[in-house]
Amino acid sequence: MEKRESYFDNAKILLIFLVVFGHFIQSYIDANVFISYMYNFIYTFHMPAFIIISGFFAKGIYEKGYIWKITKKLIVPYMLFQVLYAVFYYFLHEEKTFHLELLDPRWSLWFLISLFFWNILLLMFNKLKPAAALAIAITIGLAAGFADWITNYLSLSRTLVFFPFFLVGYFLNKDSFQKLSSKKAKATAAAVMLVVTVGIIYFPDLNEKWFFGSMPYGDLESEKFLGMLKRTGIYAIQFIMAGSFFAFVPRRRFFFTRWGKNTLYVYLLHGFIVRLFRGSSLEDYLNQTLTLPVLIFASFVLTALLSSKYVTSLTQPFIELRISKWKPFIQAIEIKRMQNAGTFMDHIDNRK
Numbered sequence: 001m002e003k004r005e006s007y008f009d010n011a012k013i014l015l016i017f018l019v020v021f022g023h024f025i026q027s028y029i030d031a032n033v034f035i036s037y038m039y040n041f042i043y044t045f046h047m048p049a050f051i052i053i054s055g056f057f058a059k060g061i062y063e064k065g066y067i068w069k070i071t072k073k074l075i076v077p078y079m080l081f082q083v084l085y086a087v088f089y090y091f092l093h094e095e096k097t098f099h100l101e102l103l104d105p106r107w108s109l110w111f112l113i114s115l116f117f118w119n120i121l122l123l124m125f126n127k128l129k130p131a132a133a134l135a136i137a138i139t140i141g142l143a144a145g146f147a148d149w150i151t152n153y154l155s156l157s158r159t160l161v162f163f164p165f166f167l168v169g170y171f172l173n174k175d176s177f178q179k180l181s182s183k184k185a186k187a188t189a190a191a192v193m194l195v196v197t198v199g200i201i202y203f204p205d206l207n208e209k210w211f212f213g214s215m216p217y218g219d220l221e222s223e224k225f226l227g228m229l230k231r232t233g234i235y236a237i238q239f240i241m242a243g244s245f246f247a248f249v250p251r252r253r254f255f256f257t258r259w260g261k262n263t264l265y266v267y268l269l270h271g272f273i274v275r276l277f278r279g280s281s282l283e284d285y286l287n288q289t290l291t292l293p294v295l296i297f298a299s300f301v302l303t304a305l306l307s308s309k310y311v312t313s314l315t316q317p318f319i320e321l322r323i324s325k326w327k328p329f330i331q332a333i334e335i336k337r338m339q340n341a342g343t344f345m346d347h348i349d350n351r352k
Contacts, residue, residue: 006253007177009260011053013303014249016263018046021299023108023274027283028291029208035292036208040200043211045241048165052242054115055169061122070119077319078105078112081268085109088272103154108271110155110214117159118166130171137164138235142228145217152214161213164235165242180247189244196241210234259307265319266306273302 022042029036060066085106090098105113125133144150144160151157179185200206209220210230217227277283286294305311317323 004261005174006257007249007251008053008056009257010251010254011049011246011249011260012263013256013260013307015046015050015053015245016266017299017303018042019050019108019267020270020274020303021296022046023270024277024295024299025292027278028287031287032291033204036204037197037200038292040206040208040211041197043208044196044200044237045245047211048162048238049242049245051118051162051165052169052172052246055118055166056172058119058122058166058170061119061126067120070116072321074112074116076321077264077268078109078116080318081109081112082106085271088275092275104152105155107275108267110152110158111267114155114159114162115166117155118163121163122167122170125167126170130167133171134164134167137167141213141235142231145215145220145227145231146224148216148218150216151219157215158213161231165238168239177246180243181251185247189247192240192244196237211238256304259304262307262312265312265315266303268319269306269311269315270302 022039025035025039029039079102082102082105083100086098086100089106125137128136141161141164144157150160180189207220209215211234217224217231220227220230222230
């Protein structure tokens with residue numbers, strides 16, 4: 001079995017923590033200027049970086065059974081969680097009638113269906129030279145904003161807008177990430193992050209929805225040609241910020257590194273907790289107290305909990321459609337059963 005790379009597991013767990021944290025603090029971006037700045041800062045890189053890593057690990061696209069493998073890994077859980085979210089929202093009373101629309105992804109589930117389509121698109125784009133493939137992908141992402149019908153349905157907008165990041169990840173190799181660990185790269189990354197931070201503060205009215213990639217230009221209240229120019233700028237910011245993030249990812253193993261292999265569990269499950277939090281009395285209470293420290297701690301605890309072997313073992317049949325994590329428990333039960341059977345037979349023998 002190939003040894004897992006601590007670098008990529010560290011990157012994945014840091015990014016999924018930011019996903020959870022970003023969803024928590026979204027409740028306060030209108031009321032707290034500092035949180036609004038932080039929210040925009042996170043969204044300049046966390047999903048693009050996550051998508052780049054996903055593309056990096058998609059190099060087995062031509063392996064036998066790969067399409068079925070990603071279908072089982074992505075589409076089946078997507079369909080299941082679409083149903084679960086429909087039930088969840090109904091009982092949460094956010095929707096008066098039960099509403100199930102399998103092709104309109106609920107909230108964070110867009111990533112699963114987009115990830116599936118990105119893998120399919122690779123079958124065509126990996127035949128091109130990297131520069132040509134990326135140029136075409138960016139052109140398509142920019143053009144998508146002109147079509148008002150390209151929205152959240154089938155996650156089509158995000159699929160087209162974010163595909164360049166997936167493509168970049170696919171064309172990168174380990175040496176590409178290694179080069180980002182140099183002192184010069186880190187100094188450049190720090191300068192980039194500082195400039196972007198100043199830019200976010202200088203333009204406080206920046207609509208964070210530009211970073212979502214989920215809307216046509218018309219829905220972003222922008223003239224379409226101007227919207228294309230804005231998205232071009234957003235692309236530039238997201239690419240350089242994702243690279244800056246990778247420059248600071250640690251390469252050695254930490255106590256949290258092992259959680260990096262379970263980010264799908266965190267991604268799929270944390271939404272239920274966040275949705276319960278939003279609109280609750282706790283959300284209102286934190287708005288009047290030390291919001292940020294509490295939410296940082298809560299995000300860390302939730303990330304750790306949903307990455308734990310207990311939660312992943314319990315939910316594996318629903319997320320991975322297998323029970324390999326159950327085997328230790330099954331074996332322990334079997335051993336206990338055999339021990340009890342042996343004790344019972346010894347008792348019978350003693351009576352004889």
